[in-house]
Amino acid sequence: xxxxxxxxxxxxxxxxxxxxxxxxxxxxxxxxxxxxxxxxxxxxxxxxxxxxxxxxxxxxxxxxxxxxxxxxxxxxxxxxxxxxxxx
Numbered sequence: 001x002x003x004x005x006x007x008x009x010x011x012x013x014x015x016x017x018x019x020x021x022x023x024x025x026x027x028x029x030x031x032x033x034x035x036x037x038x039x040x041x042x043x044x045x046x047x048x049x050x051x052x053x054x055x056x057x058x059x060x061x062x063x064x065x066x067x068x069x070x071x072x073x074x075x076x077x078x079x080x081x082x083x084x085x086x087x
Contacts, residue, residue, distance in 0.1 A: 001036050003035075007026060007072070015051070022073055048073070048075070049075055051072055
């Protein structure tokens with residue numbers, strides 16, 4: 001089994017600076033939407049980059065940035081399957 005946090009659908013247009021699409025956590029009634037799913041249902045992982053405006057908040061660390069950041073960019077250039085198939 002795997003713990004999965006759900007995110008929004010991709011933004012309609014890519015971020016103008018990066019060309020990547022933005023997602024946000026799905027939150028209802030102040031609670032993150034999560035599921036426990038069989039690993040066999042997972043096709044791929046996703047590499048998310050924190051999205052912030054201006055300077056990176058000094059209080060963010062590598063340990064808590066995934067909890068602290070409200071939105072993320074999907075890194076479409078990193079696909080773990082590519083690394084296994086090249087070579």
